[in-house]
Amino acid sequence: MMSAMAIETGRNPTLLEVEHLTMRFGGLVAIDDVSFSAKDREITAIIGPNGAGKTTVFNCLTGFYKPSVGRLALSHPRKGEFLLERMEGFTIPQKADVARTFQNVRLFPAMSVLENLIIAQHNKLMRASGFTIGGLLGLGTYRRAERDAVDLAKYWLDRMGLTDRADNEAGSLPYGDQRKLEIARAMCMQPVLLCLDEPAAGLNPRESEDLNQQLLYIRDEHKIGILLIEHDMSVVMTISDHIVVLDYGRKISDGSPEQVRNDPTVIRAYLGEEEDGELPPDVEQDLIDDARRQET
């Protein structure tokens, strides 16, 4: 299966090209000259120990931070090239169609589940409503756009198994459902690049297996690129097509799951220098699980 994926890797066009990305906060260098690329219709995982700068990469991509140095080029399949580092925050999702989720879920808690999905389609509706005025007059184009928006929202509710909860307040959902809703909301933006920041954090093994299926479905059926930050190795190793490893703000490895798994630098970064010996128990468990999965 791994080799089949590797062949496919070659075929997909590059979606995101990160070149020499550096992010400094005063004297602290959070990301130091990182370059990597992510291909369309592939899942690219960014992994690394805590504090490696993974979320900072996302924050640069989505306009939260302006990178100190570097070029972030997104080749939109339909709209041409965008240089994300030069774009004003809200235009990145609006024009370049990049959507993201957060490590600690960020919904609009006082809105209903459905409304969270409608607001994700804000720009479409804004245009259709002639910047609200047409909407007030009840123009046909707006009504049609609104119906389409609701249809898309329903599709994702259904996909994520949240249909029963459509009218609940988003903040009142159980944690697992909030995570699903956040992904659904990102997908309602119809992105070309979906950035997921630890989507499996806090999920139980079954939920995390569900998540794997959802992400593969999104990749294969919606044909978009996914950028994934994840600690859960069972997720990363199973679904990623390509893995980038960061440590202390630098890229230390880049390749297929196979290559990364066997890369001595990665093992050292995760496990520490050999003389240290001791492994953090959760990392050790991950490795054992992983090895076992390999065998079967």
Add this chain to the structure above:
Amino acid sequence: MEYFTQQLINGVTLGAIYGLIAIGYTMVYGIIGMINFAHGEIFMIGSFVSLIAFLLLGILGVTWLPLALLIVMILAMMFTAVYGWSLERIAYRPLRGSPRLAALISAIGMSIFLQNFVQLEQGAKVKPLPPVVTGGFDLLGEGGFVVKLSYMQILIVIVTTVLLIAFSFVISHTTMGRAQRACQQDMKMAALVGINVDRTISMTFVLGASLAAVAGMMFMLYYGVIDFFIGFLAGIKAFTAAVLGGIGSLPGAVLGGMLIGLIEVFWSAYFTIEYKDVAAFSILVLVLIFRPSGLLGKPEIEKV
């Protein structure tokens, strides 16, 4: 009983005006977490614009009252909205991201600036306007006390109600309103779903200013006199109303406005008129002590 009814009518009228102004405070607070202390001045400018518009219409010979009122209202809303928009653009947007105190000082500065601007342009004298909407119903009571319900009071209450309904529709059902609520809940996330946050904030100021303009027009018609200083007290009262109702909550602003209006009127009627402001502000103090989040407000939960 008749006396009571009369005071109730007066209180509701005043409360409607406060409520309209209070919405501006509460909306701006909801979206950028800051008290727009220049909002009272926006209200004052609204009443000046309507006075000027009335006089102009008089010169042009538009004498059919409903039409004149409508034109004045629309003009006042438009001009005042431009003031509200510019206020945000000049005094608050450059300070976004700086400490809240900076924006607060800037707001106070704008408030003083606008007061002085109007004083210089229009003169410091009180501006009278002969009663435009006259007459009313006499609801005759026993014992010779006549309860009066003037057309002006009916007009104020009706216009306020209609505006509030239209306004809550805009907030709850339109794309812009949805964006406004999204920004209120999480501004950064709103930007991440492609909402133009700056524009949404501008719209909030425009909406708040146009409601204040209507309040200004009503105030001018109801009391018949205005000067450059009316924005101060009305603004503070409306702010009290917003806090009383729970700042950030729209129904709260209306409820708070009504309560402040009623308290003020009843205090003047049954106790001493000199202390009516003291009564209104004492309520503010009590609310802040015993229910800091206001009547309908939600307690602010610190994000960890």
